[in-house]
Amino acid sequence: MSEVVTKIGLPKPEGFLYFVEMDGTVWKHVGGEKELVYDKKFERESGYLYFIDLNGDLARLPNLQMRDPETNELYKPGSQVIEK
DSSP states (O other), X not given: OOEEEEOOOOOOOSSOEEEEOTTSOEEEEETTEEEEEEOOOOOOOXXXXXXXXXXXXXXXXXXXXXXXXXXXXXXXXXXXXXOO
């Protein structure tokens, strides 16, 4: 289940894609061009995937493919502990 980070209330995408930059701004991508739609920056936490949910809000989920930088082993889902 995802966790809502910020309520934005963006309309449902029709023919374009929303994406979240590393600085926390939200952009709309249409036909090779991008347009800024939300410029209030926020602090991203490591280990999470950030996205726009079906309600048009900024949400996050634990990144299940996060790897330990030293051993390149997958972490246990939702934690920072190596899965054994």
